Amino acid sequence: MxxxxxxxxxxxxxxxxxxxxxxxxxxxxxxxxxxxxxxxxxxxxxxxxxxxxxxxxxxxxxxxxxxxxxxxxxxxxxxxxxxxxxxxxxxxxxxxxxxxxxxxxxxxxxxxxxxxxxxxxxxxxxxxxxxxxxxxxxxxxxxxxxxxxxxxxxxxxxxxxxxRSDVPLYAERTVEETTLRLTEETLLRMGPYLIREPKDAWFRKWEYELDKLDMIRKQLERSTSESADDKRAELEVEKNRIREVLTCLRKDRP
The missing domain is CATH 3.40.50.150 (Vaccinia Virus protein VP39)
Structure with a gap:
């Protein structure tokens, strides 16, 4: 077997x-x-x-x-x-x-x-x-x-x-008892069901993702090009979005 x-x-x-x-x-x-x-x-x-x-x-x-x-x-x-x-x-x-x-x-x-x-x-x-x-x-x-x-x-x-439509699944919503607003983009990225009842493994996954984004940002800091500046700004927005979700959902856990 x-x-x-x-x-x-x-x-x-x-x-x-x-x-x-x-x-x-x-x-x-x-x-x-x-x-x-x-x-x-x-x-x-x-x-x-x-x-x-x-x-x-x-x-x-x-x-x-x-x-x-x-x-x-x-x-x-x-x-x-x-x-x-x-x-x-x-x-x-x-x-x-x-x-x-x-x-x-x-x-x-x-x-x-x-x-x-x-x-x-x-x-x-x-x-x-x-x-x-x-x-x-x-x-x-x-x-x-x-x-x-x-x-x-x-x-x-x-x-x-x-x-007929997955619109309700990805509809923008606020997490109960928090100010966290989950956008369609966030739900597509982080999982509409996983984000609803986040498990320890889910939190670890996104902590790892933050670490990866930090490594990319450090690599970009070696460049002075305008495109690198734009990319660093995009990374900061993404990191802040992930941190906000993790922070609010941790507070929301029983």
Whole structure:
């Protein structure tokens, strides 16, 4: 029986029971193998863009005795799929820009898909923006920490009648009992669900982000160009926005 990391197990628990899953960039087909072994999904496709990872995934599937129930395919993103054969897609461990580009390039392969489970390593806001612009409702967000790294898992479903628009999800609002005004941009960047009930891992993520912005600012201080001055000013605005959110939400915690 395959054992999953905390990150992959979090994703596995989100996959709808009985779904036909495509796991893009499958990392030894660990997630599909686990889900089929558990009886959670009847069939899965493991997609890999390079020959070496594809062969490793094939060995995993063969050793687990799941040939025929998991198909390992070589191809770029959703190009490995046939229209109509999959209900759910998972894409994990890539940058948000790459995930968005994979989804964008493979839109015709998503016609039968009802659930997207996406775990960007960076650029989560780019994924949220793509979902919002292409008729997908952000249904849930999860944040977790494992081996010193923090991951966000975004779950999206097709925009049905009750979700004609994600406008309410990203509507500007004031946090109760504070003066903090959450803008649409802040919600897209920091997560509309995560910001509603922030966990310790979420606070740590944004403290790390502040540290990164400080490092960039110090590098920019070595330059005297006008563009560097503009960039430093932008960084200060961003840092102040993040600090304000963290400070107010810490006060708001029970």
């Amino acid at each position: 395959v054992k999953l990391s905390k990150r992959l197990l979090t994703i596995a628990n989100i996959v709808p029971e009985g779904a036909r899953l495509a796991d893009i960039g499958s990392d030894h087909a660990l997630l599909p193998t686990y889900l089929v072994q558990q009886g959670r999904v009847p069939f899965a496709v493991a997609g890999e863009v390079n020959k070496g990872p594809k062969e490793a995934a094939e060995r995993q599937v063969r050793d687990a005795g799941l040939t025929g129930r998991i198909e390992v395919r070589l191809g770029n993103g959703l190009a490995v799929l046939q229209p109509g054969e999959i209900d759910a897609v998972s894409i994990a461990g890539m940058g948000g820009a790459l995930i968005a580009s994979i989804l964008d390039a493979g839109q015709e392969k998503l016609q039968s898909v009802q659930t997207l489970i996406l775990q960007p390593n960076v650029g989560e806001d780019l994924v949220r923006r793509w979902l919002r612009q292409h008729g997908w409702h952000l249904a849930a967000e999860t944040i977790l920490e494992e081996d010193g790294k923090i991951y966000e898992v975004l779950t999206a479903v097709r925009m049905e009648a009750e979700h």
